[in-house]
Amino acid sequence: MTTVLLWAAGILVAAVGVAVSIALHEVGHLLPAKRFGVKVVQYMVGFGPTLFSRRRGETEYGVKAIPLGGYVRMIGMFPPGPDGRLRASSTGRWALMAEEARRASFVEVGPGEEHRTFYRLPVWQRIVIMFGGPFVNLLLALVLTAVAASAIGQPGFVPTLSAVSQCVLPATSTATTCSAGDPAAPGAAAGLRPGDEVVEFDGAPVRDWASLSAAIRERGGQEVDLVVLRDGQRLPITVTPVLTERAVTSATGQATGETEEVGFLGVSPSIAVVRTPLAEVPGVVGQQVEGVVGIVVRLPQRLYDVAQAAFGSAPRDPDGPIGVVGIGRLAGELNARPAIIPGDELAERTSRLVSLLAGLNVALFVFNLIPLLPFDGGHIAGALWEVVKKAVFRLRRRPDPGPVDVAKAMPLAYGVSILLVGMSVLLLYADIVRPVTLQ
Known part of the structure; x- marks a missing residue:
């Protein structure tokens, strides 16, 4: 009975930690957006049907049913088309996708609010807003690692x-x-x-x-x-x-x-x-970032290995990607695992779970900086490309080309979203039939 309660407590801590990490990630977008005058329509934790929401001022704050992410909706995320209007320049499928994205980003632009659109901000402000979310996750990883490794200590x-x-x-x-x-x-x-x-x-x-x-x-x-x-x-x-x-x-x-x-x-x-000295904590987190970057770079091969384990007899790689169910299982197993040093079980279990949440925030930091839509890194890449494009136009003494039309990348964003759903389903199945377990 005690083991079951410890498992349940570990899973609960992981679930709350994931939700708080996502919520604070979105705060990292929300605060600079409001500071720079962008109209923020919604701040939501989760996707799907809304469970609870409350409007304060011009922003609706709420929680949705599927706790697999979150979003901050700002008006004017994408600039108008080249002709300045919200219509496609052709009837092609890709152009229609870009048109729909532009229309959706301007639906809630009221009269006299054009200056409060996201795309009108200077490039550096757009980058600050989109980097704010991953940056919060990096700060959380540093703080949680400092708590686990420096304040509490680890065996x-x-x-x-x-x-x-x-x-x-x-x-x-x-x-x-x-x-x-x-x-x-x-x-x-x-x-x-x-x-x-x-x-x-x-x-x-x-x-x-x-x-x-x-x-x-x-x-x-x-x-x-x-x-x-x-x-x-x-x-x-x-x-x-x-x-x-x-x-x-x-x-x-x-x-x-x-x-x-x-x-x-x-x-x-x-x-x-x-206890790790505080001065060494950034190095510890840096090594974790490096490890997650390695997983991202080799993600297709890693997912193939997960599929081989889930549908075949190959062993599951303990250093490979895991889903939310796997995170919950690991949290439960970590919390129920006997203490290595007798007499201080609570501190040791706390350190384990805090370290797990630190690693989760490292993963959120790295994955959100992938330079593709719908990740934050896709918008950052678009802003950086705008800097390069305008610099080239200035060198050639040509007129300012205006904002980069990130909406043209929406077909790719939809494709990436479909792949993310497929990856989530694969990891969910693998976490159930062939979970990662502690050695």
Whole structure:
């Protein structure tokens, strides 16, 4: 019963976190739009039928039934056609789509409100409005990461030794104890003991286990001076890591089946709450952004892999894309998972869920900057193209070409929207039949 409640609590936190992230994303568009004088007709969280709404001034604020996004509707999102009128210059299918988009963006332009249309703003103001949403998600990711990693902390390895091996076992060995013929491990031979905290290695201060482990692996066969803290006293020790074969692992920690020769000391770290310095939080978020960008760049292949897992027997990639159902499942699993460090379960569970929401906001930041409509990045790309186009016209001493007609890209926007719906359906099915689970 407790496990079920923890699952439910995790899913609820994820659902509320997603809704708040979307709502604040739209606030990132709303505030600068109002600041620059654009008439904002609607601020909505969700799509589909309206569950609740209230009008304040000229803007209707509300919540809709399908919580898969949101929008801020501004008047005059698209400029009139080349002739200045809201009609198509031809009867072609694509031209009619662009005409419909223009008409919809001007429906609520009242008399004397032409100056309050979005397309009449200077380019930099349009970019600020459209970048405002993703920027809020980036700020949320930074704040949530700071809370999870710096304020609360997360379980991690620290350079306090939990165990010291007495011998060196080959990488292919399945033995768990030493035999008479096994060579002595260099750490034990040098006098290292469980509980020692390694504070210096080869004259450099040790900040974390990852850097110490990397240094040991690089110094195989070389004599090294290190300093440990034992019973409050600094104790210098000289040790020579031996070269030995160890299994090669991937970035996700999976064994590749290969081995390599690395330095080996024969010591193991302890697990403790590790707090990331605030100055390192932007770097952590930057790495997450880089990872999501990699997923976006290879999205067709990633979705193919998801389909292979959903409809075949291929395993689901834990680092691949997941849908809203998958996010909820992961949140429930994270919350129900036993604490790594006993005695502080609430803090550890909170840190996990906050980290998950931080990662979600990183994904929202990256995906919304894709330079295609209907993403925010599509409008930003149109504004930047307008800058380039006007600069070229000035160099050629030609008249100002006016705003870029972003409405011409609406056929592509409809195509992208259809692909997004297909992707959402695929991820929904995959999250149900072949969900991503924690290892």
